[in-house]
Amino acid sequence: MKNVSLYNHFIVLIMVCISLSSCEDVIQADLDTGEAKLLVDAEILWQKGTDGAVQTIKISRMTAYYNPETPKVSGALVNISNSSGTQFAFEETAPGIYTCTSFVPALNETYTLHVAADGQVYTATETLMPVAEIDHTDQISNGGFSGDETEVSIYFNDPANITNYYLSSFITPVLPYTEYDLNGDELSDGNAIKSDFSHEDLKPGDALQITVRGISYQFYNYMNLILSAADSDPFSTPPANIKGNILNQDNNGSPALGYFRLCETDYIEYVVE
Structure with a gap:
């Protein structure tokens, strides 16, 4: 299943907004080049019904705004360890792509990421969160904010008396980026939770790749900030x-960009009727 970086998602939003509001003349601002910070895309996904052994981490570097290529970081040392000290090594299989074929996922287990690159060592610790199984789907033709869009919804039953947070993603042919939807169970504990996507250009035969993730409260807050920024003024703080x-x-070193997260997932492919 194809996945799209959250940072790429945000950049696409900026470019779309600019193109819609621009005049005929193209103005290219002279932007300062900031620090080329490390960007670590470390998402461990354990799809229900699989062993979750194959996992991939991508490492790149921030670059100038107008640079079409994201610099890949090669030669890094990458591994993840669990709470008992077992290490899972990630080997570089392509520039900036690090893969492990023997990862052992366990629900509610704590894992620590270790990345050594450019003489710096980066670490992050997170817990692999469970997810509720997708129960059913629904489609209506009068959905969306204006009530004239095709809307596809998934429903999953939230476990009672347990605090849970969810991130759903929708990959569709009508958008060049992945659409995300956050949910918590503060007001729906133990009940069905709905996550949906709507668009006026969805048509019969279009296939939607839908993934729901169980996520931690900390990552929920992080994603809430990311999505809020992406949905606001494109010229606001990125x-x-x-x-x-x-x-x-290194106490004097800069942190890497990105968020190390581990999620149990459920996935379906829905074809619009």
Whole structure:
């Protein structure tokens, strides 16, 4: 299943907004180039019904705004350890792509990410969170804010008396980026939770790749900031300045961008009727 970086998602939003509001003349601002911070895309996904052994971490570097290529970081040392000290090594299989084929996921287990790159060591610790199984789907033709869009919804039954947070993603042919939807169970504990996507250009035969993740409260807050920034003024503070959990072990060093997260997931492919 294809996945899209949250940072790429935000950049696409900026470019779309600019293109919709621009005049005929193109103005390219002379922007300062900031620090080329490390960007670690470390999402461990354990799809229900699989062993979760194959996992991938991507490491790149921030670059100038107008640079179409994201610099990949090669030669890093990457591993994840669990609470008992077992280490899972990630080997570089392509520039900036690090893969493990023997990862052992366990629900509610605590894992620590270790990344050594450019003489710096970065670490992050998170817990692998469970997720409720997708129960059923629904489609209506009068959905969306204006009531004239095709809307596809998934429903999952939240476990009672347990605090849970969810992140759903929708990959569709009508958008160049992944759409995300956050949910918590503060007001719906033990009940069905709905997550949906709507768009006026959805048509019969379009396939939606839908994934729901169980996430931690900390990652829920992080994603809430990311999505709030992406949905606001495109010229406001970008999500790149939102602090993640990947810390530089050098007290004087800069933290890496990104968030180390581990999620049990459920996935379906829905074809619009």
